[in-house]
Amino acid sequence: EKGNYRHFMEKEIHDQPEGCQRTIAAYVDTLTAHTAIPGEVDWARLERVQIVACGTSYIAGLMGKYLIEQLADLPVDVEIASEFRYRQPALRKDALAIAMSQSGETADTLAALRFCQAKGMMTAAVVNAVESTMAREVDVVWPIHCGPEIGVASTKAFTAQVSVLTAVAVAAARARGRIDEAEEQRLVRVLLEAPRLIAESIKLEEAVRSIALDVSRARDVLYLGRGPMYPLALEGALKLKEISYIHAEGYAAGELKHGPIALVDEQTPIVILAPFDSYFEKSASNMQEVMARGGQVIFITDPEGERHAPAGARVVVTAPKCDPLIAPLVLSAPVQLLAYHVAVCKGADVDQPRNLAKSVTVE
Numbered sequence: 001e002k003g004n005y006r007h008f009m010e011k012e013i014h015d016q017p018e019g020c021q022r023t024i025a026a027y028v029d030t031l032t033a034h035t036a037i038p039g040e041v042d043w044a045r046l047e048r049v050q051i052v053a054c055g056t057s058y059i060a061g062l063m064g065k066y067l068i069e070q071l072a073d074l075p076v077d078v079e080i081a082s083e084f085r086y087r088q089p090a091l092r093k094d095a096l097a098i099a100m101s102q103s104g105e106t107a108d109t110l111a112a113l114r115f116c117q118a119k120g121m122m123t124a125a126v127v128n129a130v131e132s133t134m135a136r137e138v139d140v141v142w143p144i145h146c147g148p149e150i151g152v153a154s155t156k157a158f159t160a161q162v163s164v165l166t167a168v169a170v171a172a173a174r175a176r177g178r179i180d181e182a183e184e185q186r187l188v189r190v191l192l193e194a195p196r197l198i199a200e201s202i203k204l205e206e207a208v209r210s211i212a213l214d215v216s217r218a219r220d221v222l223y224l225g226r227g228p229m230y231p232l233a234l235e236g237a238l239k240l241k242e243i244s245y246i247h248a249e250g251y252a253a254g255e256l257k258h259g260p261i262a263l264v265d266e267q268t269p270i271v272i273l274a275p276f277d278s279y280f281e282k283s284a285s286n287m288q289e290v291m292a293r294g295g296q297v298i299f300i301t302d303p304e305g306e307r308h309a310p311a312g313a314r315v316v317v318t319a320p321k322c323d324p325l326i327a328p329l330v331l332s333a334p335v336q337l338l339a340y341h342v343a344v345c346k347g348a349d350v351d352q353p354r355n356l357a358k359s360v361t362v363e
């Protein structure tokens with residue numbers, strides 16, 4: 001039940017520290033700080049990973065690609081299931097197929113999964129519903145443990161999915177000899193810190209709420225990010241358009257000059273996601289470019305990023321300092337809360353947005 005919250009979505013945003021904590025605990029050994037991924041995947045010999053999914057689950061998969069390729073040097077393809085199933089993808093048996101799905105019932109994702117099975121690939125599914133069709137049909141089930149998600153806009157399932165793929169990335173990196181045991185343990189300890197830092201990040205709710213009314217008057221909103229903040233930019237835009245019906249686009253910040261900058265004017269809020277990581281300077285210069293055209297920047301960063309940010313942002317939202325490994329998890333909360341409070345300002349039906357269903361079992 002909703003408890004003291006107005007909507008399931010708000011409750012589910014607040015459930016995330018616990019949902020991630022339970023999920024992470026299922027993929028690491030908390031005593032030895034090693035990863036412990038269920039199933040007989042031979043990470044060292046694996047040539048490729050193929051992720052298939054829809055919507056927010058697709059975006060979680062894209063986040064997984066950034067993490068797995070960077071840490072484990074293992075090629076990952078991520079594809080929208082409805083595209084994947086109808087074109088003729090070039091698949092190899094020695095790849096692992098991973099379906100990402102909260103419900104485990106999404107028609108296109110299920111069809112894509114069956115397609116991979118028919119090609120002789122090993123299959124895994126990251127699902128919330130462990131009784132679902134996908135969970136029954138795959139070789140390995142990787143459950144998320146965030147509890148049932150009621151709000152149509154996915155929030156806690158997203159961070160739990162990203163938690164699983166983060167643990168997978170660390171495990172694959174170790175098995176493939178890309179990191180040593182000490183580094184594996186360091187990264188696992190970092191991951192175990194995520195729930196506490198997500199809880200800190202949720203405390204930004206008031207700061208985010210204070211800009212929601214302004215944003216609710218916008219016609220278009222742009223979300224920009226680089227590296228793992230690019231998938232989060234996509235997720236921010238999807239969340240906002242789903243529940244507030246404001247047109248929003250997520251873009252790789254480097255694409256700004258290749259089109260979206262034409263949208264920027266004094267009325268356009270631009271959410272820039274930029275913790276102080278190796279991409280920061282580039283994102284900061286994108287920020288200057290949009291401000292020079294009158295864009296109203298909402299800068300979501302961390303304490304070091306706040307110190308180095310160019311002056312002139314409409315508002316700076318400062319998430320807690322964290323290791324880059326878990327920045328996608330920690331920065332998710334303000335992004336979700338912004339969409340939520342903008343939708344509330346607009347008086348929208350947050351848990352049951354128009355035209356949308358929680359589980360899309362027809363294509």
Ligand code: M6R
Nearest residue numbers: 055056057101102103106153154
């Ligand atoms: O149950 P699934 O994870 O397979 O669902 C996939 C999408 O339908 C879902 O993520 C959708 O995009 C959400 N409404 C996003 O908030």
